[in-house]
Amino acid sequence: MASLPTFNEYMFLASILALGEEAYGVSIRDKAAQLSGQKVTYGCLYSHLDQLHRKGLVVKRMGKPTLERGGRSKIFYSVTAAGFKALKAFATVQKSIGAALPDLASDGQ
């Protein structure tokens, strides 16, 4: 089994997957913040995107330059097959760990 992604990697992978065709820097960051309920800095975002890319969990593709972005193009991310497996592995582990615990999430509510 491939080694598990870290939590942050998992978070960004999930965000990219959720965004589908529209996953680029700004949207990924928004999505990750929304999903995790935490603040996400660009430093965190880009260092993890680099890492995911190096591990072959995501691929990049160039978009068209837009005026809004100072004339720069967007770079879109999408999850690879390996990335999908990693996501799944993490989710499985999370589920099995969660099952071993008392129902923490509902306690507080």
Place this chain on the structure above:
Amino acid sequence: MSMTVPPPCPDRKEGIPTAAFRLLALIARTPDFPFLEADLREEHAFKARSQGHRKANAWLWRQVLASLPRFALQSFRWSLIMMKNALLVARRHLLRHKGFSALNILGLAGGLACCLLIGAWILDETSYDRFHQNADSIYRVESDTDFAGRILHIYWTPHPLGPTLESEIPEIAHSARAWNQGNPLIRYGESTTDAWTVWAVDPSFLTMFTFPLLKGDQARALDGATSVVLTERAARAVFGSEDPVGKRVEISGGGTFAVSGVLADIPQHSSIRFDFLIPYRALENAGRVSDKFNDNQTTTFVQLAEGSSAEAARAKIRDFIQTKIPKNGMTLDLLGLTRIRLHTWSGYEKKTAVQSLRLFILIAAFVLLIGCINFMNLSTARSALRAKEIGLRRTVGAGRSHIIRQFYGETAFYSFLALTLALAAVTLAFPAFNALTGKAMGWGTLGAGRMALGAVAVALVTALIAGSYPALVLSSFRPVQAIRGTLSRGGGGTLFRRILVVVQFALSAGLLVGTGVVARQMAFIQNTPLGWSREQVLAVKIPTEARPTVDFLKTELASRPGILAVGLSDQSPANTTWSSSGFGWEGMDPETKINITYITVDEGYVEALGIKVVEGRNFSADIASDRTDAVLVNETFAKMLGPGPVVGKRFDFWDQKGTIVGVLGDFHFQPLRNKIEPLAMHWRDADWTRFMVVRLGPDRASAVIAEIERVWKRRYPGFPLHFTFLDDDFAALYRTELQTASLFKIFSGLAGLVACLGLLGLAAHAAERRTREFAVRKVLGAPARHIVGLVCREFVVLIVIANVLAWPLSYLLMRGWLDRFAYRAGFTPLLFAATLGISLTVGLLTVAHQAWRAANTDPVRALKQE
């Protein structure tokens, strides 16, 4: 991957804080940086529209600042990855161009080794006297006396000074006097020895300084007037395995003492060295301690009160002597204990050991610089080979800073390889270097940690200097040109390389001239007529006990065959230093302040040393009054005595009346560092005798010495005979200079070697680069010697220019050293000509082989290769 990035819109109008982006660019190492920037711009634009510019800017800054730590961490990881790659490439280069790499590394290693050796030496010299717990608050009292505008500096002080300072100046908490008694005869039971140095000190000496007692009470060991403490080494030699405490020894000139303590042996890095300590009180009781404030005999150490500044104490003691003896003209100063080793000087001109230390720091820097220049030269010369690699790196996205870092990394790699070699070389060289400098240095004694830290620091500095030019030049290549190979090869780079070669050779020629200057000065010292003859003259030390009967010894020896003359004196003829201002003469201006060196001799001294009498006569045994009131002066003094014939003038020594009976030709009674000062000689009874000077005949020296030994043994049984040849004594005065001369030879040799390594590399490169040009020339009929000439000419011009530049350089380097000498050989055009000759010969020999190979390459092969 190729991507075209359209030019960004003008930022000012949009009001985006570009500084934030620049800051981010500095730290963020992500390959997608442009997109990161674009993301930020997009969100900034959105926020600016919805919340206003100010908030958008604040948001951007917060984002950037919050992102920095993460990026910094990542950047570090990236640089490690890049460094790994750079090291890999560096290693490949090293292995592919073994010859050049070896030259590079050897050159650097040579420079580093010099630096490390000199560094070790400096570390050793500067670590003296720091082991004392009170090292920072102990000072030695020194004095300056004005003699008609000339300031005489000495570190001897009057006996009552220490105790008076301690009681009258609140800033001074403690004082300890230390009076060196020389090596008196020490008797224990039946055995006698004069191998140990005895100091008379105040009891506070043991509590101020950190010389711990192994046995005995540190605070009270010297309280009794007949106590003595001695070092463990001396105790073992004198008492063997017996317990020394309580044993009684007789010390000549002091009396009988009982051992009250044993000191740990004195650390190597102590400038205060003694074997026996006796209480000052013993000499006071014996009536040998003058209570006058104008008798400078002892050394006074003071310890400042806690919280007192040295400046305040200096200001208070400056005119202290004035308060005891008005109009004395003597001022006091303090020298810190830890400065004694390097800043001690006495005389009219300041000459300290730190000057030659500075000289060698300069030399170390020179040699290291030469090694660095080698590196720069060789790597830029080979730059064309790296152009394609760099072009490729830049094309795939390496920024200029990447290339710069790559080359710095590579240089660091080389310089640490060189450091390893240098460390090995230094370790091997330590014993020889120690023998030369008379030290006991090693990694252990210097503190391996400090040395390692220093070594790494030097290696890093080297990498920084040596890597600077290659990094900047190579990183400036335009990728396209670099890959196409259309890079201009000549131009600025070549000129700069030539300048570097000139600098390098100027530095080594400067060192070579320096070596010549030192060698010439040493030869000058050896060959200068001293006004007395030092060959075949023995100086026999006369112990105190032998003084009353020394006249009989003298008479007995004088009659022996093979002995031409015998004389007595109270100071070593090679270095006569006692001086006083207590003189007066007929017609002397009462305002005259003059310090006169005086020496007490007998009637045989002038003849035994071969000093010329230019006017009047020598002392005569036939004239009874000569023993009490005749005076001889030297020519320098005679000129100061005013008009009228010198011989016959009345001359007073303190309160004794006398008459000048003769004038002696000027002779060097001190090292050639010092000018010949006015000198007066008088004749007194033999009680003051400390040396007997014996002039031997031209042959049978060993038989005569055996005869002297026999006579001595019969007359003074139990007293060892100590004698030296005056030419050895004379040579010993220049020990440090001889050391400097040897070190100079070694370091300038190394510098020359390193410079030649660089030259060899450059010549090889030049020959290689022009292989085809030479082949075409040969095809067109040029003889081999033309081609050799072509290669050599370039370097000859550079070496000549370098030599011309070396003139002022060596002058700057050597002026300080030569200033030590009042009498000096100085510079001569011949020296520069010789240096030019040597550097040309060595340079051409280095280049010639390469040139010869270039000239003899088969033109067909050279032209065919493509």
